Amino acid sequence: LRIPSASIQQHIKLTSPKIRITMTAREEFSWILPGARRHLLLLLLLLSSTAAAQETAGVWLGSAPICGAHQSSSCRKLDLLFDRLDSAGDGSTCWTGSKVFCRAKTLSKRLDSTDAGRLTIVSYNVFARPYLVSHDGQRERTCRIPRALLAEVPGADAIVFQEAFQPGCLADSSDTFSLRGLLRSYGFNYSTRTVGVRRWGLRINGGVFVASRWPILQQAQAVYLNAHPGSADSLANKGVVHARIDKLGSAFHLFGTHLQAEDGPEFDAYREKQADELHRFAQSRQISPNEPVIFAGDFNADLLANRGHVSRLLQRLNARLPRLRGPLRSTYDPSRMT
Numbered sequence: 001l002r003i004p005s006a007s008i009q010q011h012i013k014l015t016s017p018k019i020r021i022t023m024t025a026r027e028e029f030s031w032i033l034p035g036a037r038r039h040l041l042l043l044l045l046l047l048s049s050t051a052a053a054q055e056t057a058g059v060w061l062g063s064a065p066i067c068g069a070h071q072s073s074s075c076r077k078l079d080l081l082f083d084r085l086d087s088a089g090d091g092s093t094c095w096t097g098s099k100v101f102c103r104a105k106t107l108s109k110r111l112d113s114t115d116a117g118r119l120t121i122v123s124y125n126v127f128a129r130p131y132l133v134s135h136d137g138q139r140e141r142t143c144r145i146p147r148a149l150l151a152e153v154p155g156a157d158a159i160v161f162q163e164a165f166q167p168g169c170l171a172d173s174s175d176t177f178s179l180r181g182l183l184r185s186y187g188f189n190y191s192t193r194t195v196g197v198r199r200w201g202l203r204i205n206g207g208v209f210v211a212s213r214w215p216i217l218q219q220a221q222a223v224y225l226n227a228h229p230g231s232a233d234s235l236a237n238k239g240v241v242h243a244r245i246d247k248l249g250s251a252f253h254l255f256g257t258h259l260q261a262e263d264g265p266e267f268d269a270y271r272e273k274q275a276d277e278l279h280r281f282a283q284s285r286q287i288s289p290n291e292p293v294i295f296a297g298d299f300n301a302d303l304l305a306n307r308g309h310v311s312r313l314l315q316r317l318n319a320r321l322p323r324l325r326g327p328l329r330s331t332y333d334p335s336r337m338t
Helices: 005-014 016-029 034-055 071-076 138-152 179-185 265-284 307-317
Strands: 058-061 080-086 099-104 121-128 158-164 209-212 216-223 239-247 250-258 293-298
Touching (some): 071 080, 121 250, 121 293, 138 179, 179 209, 209 216, 209 239, 209 250, 250 265
Antiparallel strands (some): 158 209, 239 250
16 A cells, blocks of 8 residues: 555644654554554554545535524534534634534445346435526435435435526535435435536526436437516526436436426416427437336326327327335325415
C-alpha cells in the first residue's frame, strides 16, 4: 500500500491532533512490534484518511453573513442527519448565527436482489415545479423522496421520474445532494439526461428522466410536437426518454414519458397524438423483438372514469396494461382531491 507524500502532508495539516496521538501510540507499542511501526502508522493514516474522506459526504446549510441555520431542525426537515455547527463552515464566516453540517441518512432497508429476467419499475411524479410557478416544498420533498421510495420498494431496478423540472434537494449547494446524487448514494448509479433541456428559449425542460441500478447502455429522447396551445404544457418541452438497461446480461427497453395534462375531450385528443409520437419514436429505435419494451410514466389518463381514452392510448402504443396488484386501482383519483 502506498500513500502519495502530498496526501500525507495534507492529512497531517488537517488532522494534526489525531496524528500526534497516533505517534504516541506508535512509540508505546514499538517495543512489542518494532518491525511493524511503519505499518501501524500507515494503517492509522489510512483509517484517518478514510474518515476525512467520508466527512465530505455532507452539506453545509446557512449562508454568510447572516446565517440562520438551526442545529438539528435544519437537517431534520430535509431528512438529513445533524453533524455539527460552525460559524465558518464551507468558507465565509457568519456575522450572526451559525452554519449547520448535515449528512445523508442510510437506507432503512437493503435493496433486494432479483433475477436477470425480471425488471421492477417505479414511476414517480415528484411535482418539483420551478419556483417561478409555485413554492410547495420542492426542496424538502425531493430530499426525502429517494430514501422513502426505496424503503417502500426495495426491489426497484429503475425509476421513471416526472416533473423533475429542478435538480432537486440541495443541488445548488452540492451535486451529491441533488435528486440524482442522493439516488447514486443509494446504489442507482446510472441515469439519463432530463428530457428537453435546452440552452435557449422560454420553454422549460420536460421534467422526465430515468434512474437505474443497472447500466444504461443506450439513451435517446424526443420532445413532443403536439401540445394543447392554451395549456401550461405548451411552455414545457414534454416528451419521452428511452433507456436500454442491461440487468445482469438481460436487455430491457424503458420509455419514460409525461403526456398532456388536464381532463376533457380536447386534452384527450392531444394525449392520443402524443401517444402516436411516442410509438413512432419507439419504432425508430429498431429494438430487437426478443428484448422487452416498457412504457412508464404519467399518462394523465383516468383508468376508472375514462376507459375508452385509456384503450385508445394502448392501441396507439400497441401495448397492453399490466395486471394491477395490491389494493390501489389508480395512482391519482380526482374524486378524493379536496
